[in-house]
Amino acid sequence: MIQAVISLIPTGVTIAVAYKSRKVWVALLCGILTGAVLSGHSFSGFFIKASTYLFVSFTDSERLKITFFVLMVAGMLHVMARTGANLKFGISVGRRLPNARIARLTAVGTSSLLFFDDYANVLIAGASMRPVMERHRISPAMLAYFTDVMATLASVALISTWAAFEISLIGGALKEARAEAGAMNVFLSALPYHLFTYFSILLVLITALTGRWFGGRKGEPHRINPPLAPGGQARRRDMIIPIITLVTVSFAGMLLLGSLHLPLGVPLSLTALFGAAPVIDALNLGVITASLFLAFFMIKDRVMGKKEFSSAFSHGVKGMWTTGLVIILARGLELTAGDLKTGYHMAYYFQQLMKPDFIPALIFVMAALVTVASGFSWSSMALIMPIAVQMALPSGEAVLYGSVAATISGAIWGAQMIPYSDKSVMTAAACGISPLYHIKTQFPQVFLAGIAAFFGFLAVGAGLPLFAALGGGAVILILIHFFFSKG
Secondary structure, three states: OHHHHHHHHHHHHHHHHHHHOOOOHHHHHHHHHHHHHHHHHHHHHHHHHHHHHHHHHHHHHHHHHHHHHHHHHHHHHHHHHHHHHHHHHHHHHHHOOOOOHHHHHHHHHHHHHHHOOOOHHHHHHHHHHHHHHHOOOHHHHHHHHHHHHHHHHHHOOOOOOHHHHHHHHHHHHHHHHOOOOOOOHHHHHHHOOOOOHHHHHHHHHHHHHHOOOOOOOOOOOOOOOOOOOOOOOOOOOHHHHHHHHHHHHHHHHHHHHOOOOOOOOOOHHHHHHHHOOHHHHHHHHHHHHHHHHHHHHHHOOOOOHHHHHHHHHHHHHHOHHHHHHHHHHHHHHHHHHOOOOHHHHHHHHHHHHHOOOHHHHHHHOOOOOOHHOOOHHHHHHHHHHHHHHHHHHOOOOHHHHHHHHHHHHHHHHOOOOOOOHHHHHHHHHHHHHHHHHHHHHHHHHHHHHHHHHHHHHHHHOOOOHHHHHHHHHHHHHHHHHHOOOOO
16 A cells, blocks of 8 residues: 555656646656655666656657657748638638537537547647637637547547557457457457546537536636738648648558558557557658648748748747646656656556456546556557456456456546546647636546546446447446536
């Protein structure tokens, strides 16, 4: 018990500093240094651990690629804002949307179309719909909530960057447990059990329909980078073509790179291609191509000169440096969680307390807590999935499927409650608000969906039919929203 509490101290320090200082990168640095103190065991050990955590963080190729993608998108968005391309796009689309309700539903629909990758979803949907929402006086915090939640569709979509990762985790866990079940079969059978994802999307749809929620006031201005006034002769295509290029090239890149990395003997399918593809490489290929298209049209249409384009693009990149720093430093916090064995201690502690009926619900909570500790949902899934499968196998198929889904859903729940997860940072950046404000406004909605999912997983573990857990949770959420949400 004591070791489990100690392993969570860096997380507690990170959260406390984040809410006190409102600087997430400073909070992460404090969490990393706290972890170095706890794992170093001596003065010299502290310096060795701290330097190791920071070195690995700043040399992690995957995080650096993600940071590059975010900075490039930031540069593109700033150019569009400087020239007024985003405003013209917003005015054009906004004129076709008769009221705020249609605008909110359009934002949700746009986000749902980008189901194949969560990063691309939050950045593209958030940036493209931001001027539309502002035209209808809809809070950027509400847009951030919509895109953050709808991006979780990637976790339950067959054709997505998440599917192959989840299947690989399930396969590894089944192999470790020496189970005969196939990974794909378990993945497909577990899809209906992603209670948190479905409850979250339900709340988003209700919010979009009614305009009422439990977050901040819709008209409350809380932006970190308000839109700029038009400064040139930008056209709608100056935003539309680069965005379409980014999506198209990224999608095609995943298929191409997936085919090049597909192991011999693996049947050709979209799921297999997405699974084999280095996703962030495809996204970077897309953003580089889109940036070149943007530069071409800006210069060709004489909206900007070469120097002006370079200045605007670099200004957008510089404005996002703290976001990149958060993405990089979150890797260090993940390392502290590994050294302090946060996942192991939590699993061991909960296993002593639980009965088989409680397994899916407690797996859900464990996955969320590990994500809060590490700042990255995929690391939480990797830590918890083997534990979940080992614990659930003796208790029957429903508990197994529920536990597999609870691992993924819980990891997502944790990421949506902290301001230093990669997706929270990206979502806030695309919508023009701070990560801390984004989490403060969406937390009541997300927490409520998580509580409903927790009780749903308890029902599944107790042997109740899945439709009862889904239907009962949905009805309760609708009633709570109807009586207690605010406009």
